[in-house]
Amino acid sequence: MLNVGRIEEGFVLDHIKAGEGMLLYHDLKLNKLDCCVAIIKNARSNKMGKKDILKVECPIDLLDLDILGFIDHNITVNVIKDGEIVDKPKLVLPKKIVNVIRCRNPRCITSIEQELTQVFYLTDEEQEVYRCKYCEEKYGEK
Amino acid sequence: MRHLMSPLDFSVEELEELMNLAEDIRNNPGKYAHACEGKILATCFYEPSTRTRLSFESAMLRLGGQILGFASADSSSAAKGESVSDTIRVISGYADICAMRHPKEGAPMVAAARSGIPVINAGDGGHQHPTQTLTDLLTIHSLKGHLDNLTIGLCGDLKFGRTVHSLIKALVRYPNVKFIFISPQELTLPGYIRDDVLQKNNISFTEVRHLEEVMPELDLLYMTRVQRERFFNEEDYVRLKDFYILDKAKMKLAREDMLVLHPLPRVNEISVEVDDDPRAVYFKQAKYGVYIRMALIVTLLAMKEKEESSC
Numbered sequence: 001m002l003n004v005g006r007i008e009e010g011f012v013l014d015h016i017k018a019g020e021g022m023l024l025y026h027d028l029k030l031n032k033l034d035c036c037v038a039i040i041k042n043a044r045s046n047k048m049g050k051k052d053i054l055k056v057e058c059p060i061d062l063l064d065l066d067i068l069g070f071i072d073h074n075i076t077v078n079v080i081k082d083g084e085i086v087d088k089p090k091l092v093l094p095k096k097i098v099n100v101i102r103c104r105n106p107r108c109i110t111s112i113e114q115e116l117t118q119v120f121y122l123t124d125e126e127q128e129v130y131r132c133k134y135c136e137e138k139y140g141e142k
Numbered sequence: 143m144r145h146l147m148s149p150l151d152f153s154v155e156e157l158e159e160l161m162n163l164a165e166d167i168r169n170n171p172g173k174y175a176h177a178c179e180g181k182i183l184a185t186c187f188y189e190p191s192t193r194t195r196l197s198f199e200s201a202m203l204r205l206g207g208q209i210l211g212f213a214s215a216d217s218s219s220a221a222k223g224e225s226v227s228d229t230i231r232v233i234s235g236y237a238d239i240c241a242m243r244h245p246k247e248g249a250p251m252v253a254a255a256r257s258g259i260p261v262i263n264a265g266d267g268g269h270q271h272p273t274q275t276l277t278d279l280l281t282i283h284s285l286k287g288h289l290d291n292l293t294i295g296l297c298g299d300l301k302f303g304r305t306v307h308s309l310i311k312a313l314v315r316y317p318n319v320k321f322i323f324i325s326p327q328e329l330t331l332p333g334y335i336r337d338d339v340l341q342k343n344n345i346s347f348t349e350v351r352h353l354e355e356v357m358p359e360l361d362l363l364y365m366t367r368v369q370r371e372r373f374f375n376e377e378d379y380v381r382l383k384d385f386y387i388l389d390k391a392k393m394k395l396a397r398e399d400m401l402v403l404h405p406l407p408r409v410n411e412i413s414v415e416v417d418d419d420p421r422a423v424y425f426k427q428a429k430y431g432v433y434i435r436m437a438l439i440v441t442l443l444a445m446k447e448k449e450e451s452s453c
Contacts, residue, residue, distance in 0.1 A: 107267045109246040113225050116252060124338070134248025135269055138334075 004038045008083050010057040013068070014076040018042050021052030027071055027100070033058055066094035070101075070130075095122050097130065105137035144445045145254040145261045146438065149275035149312045160276070161283045164430070164437035168284070171204065177440050178207030184237035185211030186229065186253075187264070188220060188244040193406065194264050194273070197428070198241045201435035210237060215245075227256040234258030239443055241273075260442040268304050273438065274405055275308040277431035282362060284430065285401055285423060290316040293359055297324040297386055298366035298411055300331045305405045306366055307335055314343045321347040322356045326385045328378065329368070353386055357395035363388070365404045365411055365424075389413040396421065403427055 016024055021039045030037050035058040045051040056063075060079050068075055069091040079087040097120050103110045110116050110132070119133035130139040145151070152160065167174050183202035187195050190213060199209045212218040219229060226244065230253040233240055241262045242250045247269035254261040265271040283289055294313065296306050300323055313319050321340070323331055330349060340347050350356055357363075368383045388402065393416055404412060404424040416422050 105247065107245070107247050107269075109226065109244070109248040109252050109266075112246060113227075113252065115225075132248070134251055135267075137247075 004040065004055055006083055007055055007057040007080050009060060010080050011060060011063050012078040012080060013054040014078065015048060016052040016054065016075055017072065018050035018052055021054055024054060024071060028067060030056060065089060065091060066097060067100050069094050070097050093122055093125060093128060101139055103132040103135065103137060104140060105132065105135050108132060108135040108137060110134060143260060143449060144442055146272050147251050147254060147263045148270050149272040149308050154315050157279065160437050160441055161280050163441065164280050164433040165284055167436050168433045174205055174436065176206040178202060178205035178443065181207040181443060182237040183207055183209050183439065184233045184240040185209060186233060186240055186242045187211065187213050188215040188218065190214050191243050191265060194243065197431045198264065198435055201432050201439055205436055205439060226252050230257045239439060260446055262438065271304055271308060273435055274305050275312050276434045277427060278309050278403060279312060280434045281403060281423060281427040281430045291318045292361045293320045293322065295322045295324055295356055295360040295363045297353055297363060299329045299368045300325040301329040302369060303366045310335060311339055314339060314345050321345065322359065323347060323349045324353050324356060326382055328382060353392055354395060357392055358397065360396060360400050363400060363402045365402060367409050367411055384410065386411055387413055388416055390415050393419055
């Protein structure tokens with residue numbers, strides 16, 4: 001296993017599906033943060049066979065658990081403070097997500113008024129269905 | 143502030159009050175002839191819809207109020223690129239209540255969020271058309287006397303017909319309502335209505351292909367038009383448009399107290415020979431549309447005034 005140095009403050013995202021670490025890096029907008037980020041791809045995992053891991057050294061209030069919960073609520077989140085794990089918050093599907101995904105319905109008002117906030121509500125937790133606040137169209141990829 | 147975006151915005155109790163008011167307006171029009179004197183309704187129609195717009199305008203005029211507005215996006219500032227949010231903020235200074243139709247789904251909701259006056263969704267694309275649903279409910283309520291314990295046949299385009307979807311969602315809130323869906327294979331109900339609305343609420347329903355076989359069972363028959371604009375292929379439209387035609391022979395199979403409703407405009411899915419049958423109530427239904435809109439305008443304006451006086 002490749003070793004990456006410990007971090008003082010930040011978070012470690014473990015059990016990311018292999019190959020999705022980079023996607024998560026962009027979805028969490030980590031490319032916009034001026035901090036140290038390690039992306040470990042295809043690490044060995046007893047549970048998953050292969051997995052990705054993200055280590056991010058940054059103030060812990062920068063982590064948006066809602067986005068993470070929406071992307072994959074099976075990811076393990078370790079919150080690090082003073083070099084120790086201080087919290088392992090359980091991810092849940094957020095009831096509402098704002099400006100994370102865009103409505104693809106060409107008949108939706110958001111298709112012509114681009115400045116509108118993109119809001120989706122969780123309408124079926126079991127089937128993981130999110131619907132656009134405005135047109136109620138189902139978000140295609142969940 | 144209360145707006146009307148979807149027919150489900152009102153609880154069953156609120157709907158009952160609204161329908162009672164509409165019936166009182168129908169029976170005592172003189173009592174309400176000045177109910178909205180000094181008030182202005184703005185009809186902001188970003189796409190043409192003569193019937194709905196005239197129904198709203200008639201409703202406000204019958205209440206003693208006045209109207210202003212536009213009948214297409216070309217004659218509004220939308221043509222100059224103004225957003226719905228900006229338009230409604232301006233309109234809020236000109237009128238007391240607004241009925242908005244827009245081709246884009248969710249546009250009236252965007253307006254309501256920024257509006258200083260109540261906004262009524264008068265149709266947003268293929269999404270919602272709540273005042274049509276309220277019209278349908280009032281027609282059934284007035285002519286049947288109840289909205290529960292009914293067997294309702296819905297016939298025609300059940301796939302694309304938003305009036306049908308809205309009506310189903312509104313009626314599942316009443317006990318012992320059964321549905322019979324009559325449509326060609328290509329125009330059956332979408333899966334989400336079957337799963338999320340009917341099965342989730344344990345509503346009894348059957349799907350059949352032929353109108354004749356179910357006519358004797360029905361308390362209500364809701365006919366719909368097969369809409370040309372929903373088809374990409376003219377051939378499919380031509381093949382399906384005359385799939386069901388309600389005529390005198392089929393009406394003979396129905397019960398004496400069965401009612402035929404249709405959101406109109408009708409093309410040829412109901413033969414004109416049925417028009418004189420007392421069970422054909424679709425023109426009456428259009429008239430009820432004015433009463434329910436009158437009741438809605440009075441109710442929303444009263445709610446707004448109550449809010450303002452308590453501030």
